[in-house]
Amino acid sequence: MKKSSFKALNAFPGFAGIGIALLVFLYLPLVVIIWYSFNANNIVMVWDGFSVHWFAQVFQSAQIRQAFMNSIIIAVWSTLLVLVLAVLASVGLVSMKRRNSSLINGLLSAPLILPEIVLSIALLSLFAFVKVPLGLPAMIVGHAVVGLPFALMTIRSRLSETDWTQFEAAADLGANERQIFRRITLPMLTPAIISGGMLSFIVSMDNFIMSFFTAGPGSTTLPLYIWGSLRVGLTPEINALSTMILVGSILILLLSQLITRKKG
Incomplete structure (x- = not known):
């Protein structure tokens, strides 16, 4: 324009x-x-002065600490699973015919447009059918399904900008496919992998719907903890926790954008 x-x-x-x-x-x-979240009053909408008391309460709560650890465990493992699948899928899609590649890419990206509640119910039904118990492992798989498209788009975008002559040169010099993948493909994709991993991580940390349907005893995450607390009313402590999650999400997204811009 x-x-x-x-x-x-x-x-x-x-x-x-x-x-x-x-x-x-x-x-x-x-x-x-x-x-x-900085309100000194324990009544949410009645301002009574500036205070960081509720942030201290967040750190002192054993329930919040446990929910945070569950969220971190799920986010880390689901992100690792997502990155392995996204890298393999991206490299595989490059070698496919364009028509088949578009079809497979569309199927892998479907969680972006499918209603997450439908996807969660479908996964819950699958776990029940194959008798997989609900809990952390089931949540890791569920979060990986939701986070895969974000990493896949980032890594595929990096591959689309690739100069393929370096691969041809490496092959002419006698490098096999494994050596080319390890010494050229992975280093080239590293910024995109880190950026896509960050996006997948934050999607997992903030996920509620998939967590709700796949959670088991003792696997409460931060979003589930907030939802459970809101059933008895909004509190300044929940506002403080929400603020901390918001700030953390923004920082990770900014870092992801910074890495993406510097990838060239």
Whole structure:
């Protein structure tokens, strides 16, 4: 789009107002959560001064610490599983015919558009059919299903920008497929793998629906803990925990974007 087109768009009546209204609509709820997480009063919507007391309460809660550890365990293992599958799938799709590649890529990316509740119920039914107990292992598989498309898109995007002459040169010099994969493909994909892994990790940490359907005794994650706490009412402690999760998610996403930009 030409620069003059941008000027014409900016001159459209109400353009600035619509943009501001959209930003307020998207981010005002987050601002409210963050603001009231520093409320000294134990009544959420009654401001009684600035305090970090509720953040200290979060760190002191044994239940929250256990939920956090469960979330980390699930996110780490599901991310590792996602990265193995995403790298193998990306390399395999490159060697396929374009028509078949598009079909397989569409199937692997389906969790992005399928209703997650339907996907969760389907996976729950599969676990029941094959008699897989619910709990951390089942949640790891479920989170991997949800996180796979994010890593796959990132890694495939990096492969699409590849200069294939270096692979041909390595083959001409006598390198076999395993050596080319280890010495050229993996180093080249490392930034995309790290970026895709971060996206998959944060998707796992924030996941509620899949966690809800695949959780077992003793496998409560942070989103499940928050949902359970909200059943008895919103508290400043939940606001503080939500703020911490929000800040952590933003930092990971920013780092992922930074790595992606520097991949070239």
